[in-house]
Amino acid sequence: MTTSTTPQLDLSKFPRRALLEGPTPIQHLPRLSAHLGGANVFVKRDDLNGLGGGGNKLRKLEFLIGEALASGADTIITVGARQSNHARLTAAAAARVGLECELVLTRAVPRDDPDYVDNGNILLDALFDAHVHDLPGSANALQFAEDRASELRAQGRRVYVCPLGGSSPVGCLGYADCAAEIVGQAKVDGISFDRIVVPNGSGGMHAGLVAGLVAMGRDPSLVSAFTVYGKAEQARSTTLDKANQTAQLINATLRVDSSAISIDEAQLGAGYGIPTDGMRAAVRLMASTEGLLLDPVYGGKAFAGLVENATAGHYxxxxxxxxxxxxxxxxxFAYRSEF
Known part of the structure; x- marks a missing residue:
């Protein structure tokens, strides 16, 4: 399908550093759709970005890195779990623009196998020359990052601290922009989407999409999410707050109603980063029908929810x-033993 121009959503007042190669394509999945026997399933390929191995966090980082550079920063610090995709892409983006990068990573997932501890994202963090602080799962990573930033500032460094998942209101602007991109592509292709399904971790992607749709006068309840990080009630509260903050950055008069935030916790399982049978089956299904690869922490669980809804007749x-x-x-690769 085509990659259209973006409809009007003026984000030009916000500093931004281009990290994407352009709009990501929307593709129909005919074999998967036939397998599920009902709805037409499409994918928005935000995995198809070249920098750092690709992934959705680059949308947020365009605005976060933009803000960091505009503030005169020479160093960026962010936080996450040991296999954080956001941390990996922050390190890659920092390498691209010439910032020093420090990653504060916690052992938040109870795994100590060599694949999880030393392979996957953590291997790439080292290749991007990021300095990794390895903390226990109980540590307050953001407080550690702020304390470390204070140490570096005392040495004359200019430090920008980025939150979990890059999901500050500024970071969420990346997905407000993505909402406009989706609307534009749908218009060019003459298609109307009845549902946009996403994983909800730190909530930034979900919040940004909702804020973008609200800013364009579109129905934000089109977006539904499966939480992969915490219980639905807390995820809903966090996402609503971020959606409102992001919408008000765009236009101070905008408000997001709580009814716009739809989050299902059915795929969470035992918790963040802990595999489920549904996730394993969903990753295998996508790979075997369409040759596409989902990750085991975010996309795999959310897609398991889509499959379950489709087979139950909810679509x-x-x-x-x-x-x-x-x-x-x-x-x-970090979860090799699960497959």
Whole structure:
């Protein structure tokens, strides 16, 4: 399908550093759709970005790196779990623009196998020359990052601290822009999406899409998410707050109603980063029918939710369902033993 121009959503007042090669394509998955026997399933290929192995976090980082450079920063620090996709792409983006990068990574997932500890994203962090702080799962990573930033500032460094998942209101602008991109592509291709399905971790992608749709006068309840990080109630509260902050950055008069935030916790399983049978089956299904690869932490669980909804008849025959593929391919190698 085509990659259209973006409809009007003026984000030009915000500093931005281009990290993408252009709009990511929307593709129909005919074999998968036939297998599921009802709705037409499409994917938004946000995994198809060249920098750092690709992935959805680059959209947020365009605005976060833009803000960091505009502030005169020479160093960026961010936080995440040991296999964080956001941390890996922050390190890659920092290498691209010439910033020093420090990653504060916690052992938040109870795994100590060599693949998880030393392969996947953590291998790439080292290749991008990021300095990794390895903390226990109980540590307050953001407080550590702020304390480290204070140390570096005392040495004369100019430090920009980026939150979990890059999901500050500024970072969420990347997905407000993506909402405009999707609307533009749908218009050019003459298609209407009945549902946009995403994983919800730190909430930034979901919040940004909702804020972007609100800013364009579109229905934000088109977006539905499967939480992969925490319980639905907390995820809903966090996402609503971020969606409102992001919408008000775009236009101070905008508000997002709580009814716009739809989050399902059915695929969470035992918790963040802990595999489920549904995730394993969904990753295998996508790979075996369409040759596409989902990550085991975010996309795999969210796509398991889409498959479950489709097979249960929650999507009607002929409906068009768009799944946002977020990338995270290196995570598959960290979870090798699960497959």
């Amino acid at each position: 009607r025959a002929g409906q068009n369902i768009l799944f946002v593929m977020t990338g995270g391919l290196p995570g598959l």
